[in-house]
Amino acid sequence: MRISIVGGGYVGLISSICFAELGHCINLIEIDGRKAEAINSASPPIYEKGLEELLSKHAGRNLTASTNYSGIPESDVTFICVGTPPKSDGSANLSMIESASKSIGLAMRDCDRYHVVTVKSTVPPGTTHNLVMPIVLNESGKGKDKIGFVMNPEFLREGLAIQDFMNPDRIVIGSEDIRGGDIVQSLYYGLEAPIVRTSLTAAETIKYASNAMLATKISFSNEIGNICKKLGVDTYDVMLGVGMDHRISPHFLNSGVGFGGSCFPKDVSALIRLAEAVGEDPILLKSVVEINEKQPMRMVNLLQRRIGDLRERKLQFLAWHSRMIQTMPGNLELYRS
Ligand SMILES: NC(=O)c1ccc[n+]([C@@H]2O[C@H](COP(=O)([O-])OP(=O)(O)OC[C@H]3O[C@@H](n4cnc5c(N)ncnc54)[C@H](O)[C@@H]3O)[C@@H](O)[C@H]2O)c1
Numbered sequence: 001m002r003i004s005i006v007g008g009g010y011v012g013l014i015s016s017i018c019f020a021e022l023g024h025c026i027n028l029i030e031i032d033g034r035k036a037e038a039i040n041s042a043s044p045p046i047y048e049k050g051l052e053e054l055l056s057k058h059a060g061r062n063l064t065a066s067t068n069y070s071g072i073p074e075s076d077v078t079f080i081c082v083g084t085p086p087k088s089d090g091s092a093n094l095s096m097i098e099s100a101s102k103s104i105g106l107a108m109r110d111c112d113r114y115h116v117v118t119v120k121s122t123v124p125p126g127t128t129h130n131l132v133m134p135i136v137l138n139e140s141g142k143g144k145d146k147i148g149f150v151m152n153p154e155f156l157r158e159g160l161a162i163q164d165f166m167n168p169d170r171i172v173i174g175s176e177d178i179r180g181g182d183i184v185q186s187l188y189y190g191l192e193a194p195i196v197r198t199s200l201t202a203a204e205t206i207k208y209a210s211n212a213m214l215a216t217k218i219s220f221s222n223e224i225g226n227i228c229k230k231l232g233v234d235t236y237d238v239m240l241g242v243g244m245d246h247r248i249s250p251h252f253l254n255s256g257v258g259f260g261g262s263c264f265p266k267d268v269s270a271l272i273r274l275a276e277a278v279g280e281d282p283i284l285l286k287s288v289v290e291i292n293e294k295q296p297m298r299m300v301n302l303l304q305r306r307i308g309d310l311r312e313r314k315l316q317f318l319a320w321h322s323r324m325i326q327t328m329p330g331n332l333e334l335y336r337s
Helices: 010-021 033-040 051-058 095-107 127-140 161-166 178-187 200-231 235-243 264-277 283-307 322-326
Strands: 002-006 025-029 063-066 077-080 115-119 147-151 171-175 195-198
Touching: 002 010, 002 095, 010 025, 010 051, 010 063, 010 161, 033 063, 051 161, 077 095, 077 178, 095 115, 095 127, 115 127, 115 178, 127 147, 127 200, 147 178, 147 200, 171 178, 171 200, 178 195, 195 200, 200 235, 200 264, 200 283, 264 283
Parallel strands: 002 025, 002 077, 025 063, 077 115, 115 147, 171 195
Antiparallel strands: 147 171
């Protein structure tokens, strides 16, 4: 099938390359011309294991990147993969979703065949139905008989993105009309994973709830770890034993410095703001964030107790992913090995 993908960042580029590998023809639309050029010349703008090889295989063949939306009318499905960063109050900034929806709608004006607009970005429940759908329908001048709407969240982990896309635990497809959902489901043909078909809003909520659950496991493990430290017990032994219970699972039970990265902090905050907006007080999620905010200072205090004053001391950090290095504070010399 012909697929347009709007946004060539982590999710957009990895989805593009993996859908190309599954045999589809990809029109990648990336607003940043330098990124689009890099993709076309098969030099990945990000590092992911296996990305360079797959990009060399597909760039210029069944994957082309550009800065314009003119290829959308020839596509069967368009995915929205733009960023949803946090606003200063913690809620999700949907301005990129809005602007991508407008451009998609405008591009659809002269298209008469059925097309499916699919949101892959992580968006607050209700966004596809209440924001994306009206903008696309309004700008295109078309009705729901011509454009289907689907919400298909992405669960990949940076660093293992291609592996995760190709071997998902589940594929979640939220749709209003069966036809749109069926078309998006067919794009994943060849992958072995259970398919979860839901409403648009349930699909959006699955993504937020999943990230909130993982963040909760990390904060829980940190709290247990902090108690263990006081008791003189090895928390890794404790969590090994805890994780063997199949109802709990061994994943995300390591205590340490807390969670970070590009998704968990913003998604948990956005869920808290959303809960408050509908009159709920999400006390558990607020505690998850509070534990996480205090955890890094515990590491500093621990170090100070062990080696004294940290000023003028040389510290070495192990960062397993390039984005972790980008988010580290200044004053760091970088050694790669
Ligand atoms: N990074 C992850 O691990 C991950 C995993 C799952 C879901 N998500 C979600 O997926 C979404 C995208 O995340 P990301 O990490 O890929 O973001 P990103 O910032 O790496 O990429 C977004 C890209 O969209 C481009 N863009 C913005 N507006 C555009 C427009 N109107 N037209 C064309 N291109 C445009 C930007 O230039 C950028 O390259 C977010 O909602 C995020 O929460 C991210």
